[in-house]
Amino acid sequence: MKNTFFNLNEYEKMLKEQGLSACASAESTVSRITELEKKVHAFGHFEPEEIKKRAELLDGTDKNGCLWGLPVAIKDNICIKDGLTTCASRILKGFRPPYNATVIEKLNSEGALLLGGANMDEFAFGSSCETSYYGPTRNPWDLERIPGGSSGGSVSAVSSGEVVAALGSDTGGSIRQPASLCGVVGMKPSYGRVSRYGLLAFASSLDQIGPITRNIADCARLLEVISGYDEKDSTSVNEKVPVFSDFLDQDIKGLKIGIPKEYFLEGIDPIVKEKVWDAVNMLKTAGAEIVEISLPHTKYAVSTYYIIGPAEASSNLARYDGVHYGFRSDKFNDLIDMYMQTRTDGFGEEAKRRILLGTYSLSSGYYDAYYLKAQKVRTLISQDFHEAFEKCDCIVTPTSPTTAFKIGERMDDPLHMYLSDVFTIPANLAGLPAVSIPCGQDDDKLPIGLQLMAPMFREDLLIKTASCFENISEFSKLTPGLV
Amino acid sequence: MNKEVKKTTISKEDVLYVSRLSRLKIDDSKIDQFQAQMSNILGYIDQLNELNTESILPTSHVLSSMKNVFREDKLKESLSPDEALQNAPERENNFFKVTRIIQDS
Numbered sequence: 001m002k003n004t005f006f007n008l009n010e011y012e013k014m015l016k017e018q019g020l021s022a023c024a025s026a027e028s029t030v031s032r033i034t035e036l037e038k039k040v041h042a043f044g045h046f047e048p049e050e051i052k053k054r055a056e057l058l059d060g061t062d063k064n065g066c067l068w069g070l071p072v073a074i075k076d077n078i079c080i081k082d083g084l085t086t087c088a089s090r091i092l093k094g095f096r097p098p099y100n101a102t103v104i105e106k107l108n109s110e111g112a113l114l115l116g117g118a119n120m121d122e123f124a125f126g127s128s129c130e131t132s133y134y135g136p137t138r139n140p141w142d143l144e145r146i147p148g149g150s151s152g153g154s155v156s157a158v159s160s161g162e163v164v165a166a167l168g169s170d171t172g173g174s175i176r177q178p179a180s181l182c183g184v185v186g187m188k189p190s191y192g193r194v195s196r197y198g199l200l201a202f203a204s205s206l207d208q209i210g211p212i213t214r215n216i217a218d219c220a221r222l223l224e225v226i227s228g229y230d231e232k233d234s235t236s237v238n239e240k241v242p243v244f245s246d247f248l249d250q251d252i253k254g255l256k257i258g259i260p261k262e263y264f265l266e267g268i269d270p271i272v273k274e275k276v277w278d279a280v281n282m283l284k285t286a287g288a289e290i291v292e293i294s295l296p297h298t299k300y301a302v303s304t305y306y307i308i309g310p311a312e313a314s315s316n317l318a319r320y321d322g323v324h325y326g327f328r329s330d331k332f333n334d335l336i337d338m339y340m341q342t343r344t345d346g347f348g349e350e351a352k353r354r355i356l357l358g359t360y361s362l363s364s365g366y367y368d369a370y371y372l373k374a375q376k377v378r379t380l381i382s383q384d385f386h387e388a389f390e391k392c393d394c395i396v397t398p399t400s401p402t403t404a405f406k407i408g409e410r411m412d413d414p415l416h417m418y419l420s421d422v423f424t425i426p427a428n429l430a431g432l433p434a435v436s437i438p439c440g441q442d443d444d445k446l447p448i449g450l451q452l453m454a455p456m457f458r459e460d461l462l463i464k465t466a467s468c469f470e471n472i473s474e475f476s477k478l479t480p481g482l483v
Numbered sequence: 484m485n486k487e488v489k490k491t492t493i494s495k496e497d498v499l500y501v502s503r504l505s506r507l508k509i510d511d512s513k514i515d516q517f518q519a520q521m522s523n524i525l526g527y528i529d530q531l532n533e534l535n536t537e538s539i540l541p542t543s544h545v546l547s548s549m550k551n552v553f554r555e556d557k558l559k560e561s562l563s564p565d566e567a568l569q570n571a572p573e574r575e576n577n578f579f580k581v582t583r584i585i586q587d588s
């Protein structure tokens with residue numbers, strides 16, 4: 001079976017028509033990945049034997065699951081029982097979790113064929129997938145360029161056709177920004193929609209697991225599987241999970257789409273702006289009503305995020321001390337020195353930078369000026385959205401202000417890198433569901449993404465709007481010229 | 484309104500202080516770089532001071548209706564000691580082992 005960029009439906013159909021076993025699916029997936037990895041490096045670590053073992057187990061089950069035999073890549077920060085899970089960090093070297101994340105249990109119960117180790121920025125700290133301990137992942141559309149991050153491996157694996165779908169995590173845009181840069185669909189569900197149990201924590205008030213797929217129908221199918229209340233995650237919400245695929249192929253006549261003027265100002269590539277406006281006009285032609293709205297505190301979102309994110313991360317990463325799991329340095333004098341040496345040798349530079357920033361903003365004398373201030377501005381950003389949703393049903397913006405940049409281009413300038421997420425961060429701060437879908441290409445054929453945002457727990461509106469856009473455009477069918 | 488606002492900078496001593504709090508050693512050759520980058524980031528973050536937030540309540544998470552989450556205190560199956568210890572860099576019996584912390588007198 002050669003790489004033909006299957007979506008879930010097509011792959012499922014092929015398995016059924018050819019009567020293929022999970023083992024056959026695993027074998028062809030492994031050989032496809034082995035070939036494509038030389039180009040894209042979407043996996044930090046890759047264990048073909050583990051994958052074959054999982055396939056053998058699947059072949060012993062009935063084939064009723066809605067994801068039976070379908071290869072799904074899992075970001076390296078989601079626990080798969082006994083599978084390597086390292087957050088692309090040396091400090092978790094060799095870590096094999098003794099339990100499954102809830103989303104993994106759910107995928108298993110539907111028969112998905114799981115492939116762990118999708119590459120990422122170390123601990124999801126980054127927008128380019130360059131801070132991984134395993135080295136950078138490449139953008140399938142241009143191998144000299146970054147795929148975006150932090151879920152760059154998951155996205156590159158889907159975009160290049162290595163797998164049919166993937167899970168990523170999104171704290172400030174880590175699913176949507178790479179999805180935009182690699183021309184696939186990536187959704188961050190509402191905060192509380194998907195259990196975070198077994199997701200290695202970065203910023204607990206912002207993190208959310210979500211699907212990465214070739215089209216919105218696949219996104220709906222995967223979202224439905226992973227959603228739902230989980231008593232093991234005290235921030236998961238007991239909210240009814242709709243049949244998301246019911247919202248595909250519907251009419252959007254009368255749907256009010258808000259366009260926030262603050263998302264079209266400085267720093268945005270003219271071609272990105274142009275393609276997003278083209279998309280808006282297509283939605284208008286399809287019957288949507290376009291409303292201009294204002295989200296006045298947008299320009300404060302990056303600052304707010306770079307206080308709250310690192311502050312929560314510095315607390316969450318305090319647990320990595322060489323005692324319970326992962327890497328332990330072998331050169332130290334006493335216990336405190338063991339902690340210090342382990343953390344110093346185990347964390348990469350960006351992780352250290354975020355730990356230092358977070359520790360600084362939480363330290364005595366600075367808490368009110370930074371952390372508390374940021375929490376208050378977070379309230380203002382949420383209020384902007386509440387007011388906007390009185391005027392519209394969902395909001396359309398660019399996902400990223402630029403297309404994919406060159407590997408190495410922003411590595412020495414963290415602030416410039418942080419500004420890559422200027423349009424995706426607000427949804428995390430406000431907890432809202434948001435999706436990025438392909439809406440065009442620039443002059444170098446690099447993909448451009450359209451972001452849709454909706455009120456809390458209204459993923460149905462995202463799916464309805466995205467599906468309509470897919471039906472009137474051809475962008476989700478574009479594939480990189482890799483093979 | 485155009486009064487020059489002093490940008491936050493952080494000193495080398497600040498970097499060393501928070502690195503100690505964070506249990507990280509910063510290489511001498513890297514201190515200047517971290518100091519410059521952190522000052523640059525914190526300088527950017529200063530823009531939040533343009534906003535008057537005196538009467539605004541802070542948001543620690545977005546699920547405003549959610550208060551404490553309780554469950555019944557029921558005995559359930561959990562990880563076995565072997566599973567819990569399977570990733571330990573060093574173990575002895577059913578314990579995580581670290582270097583000696585109490586010296587002989």
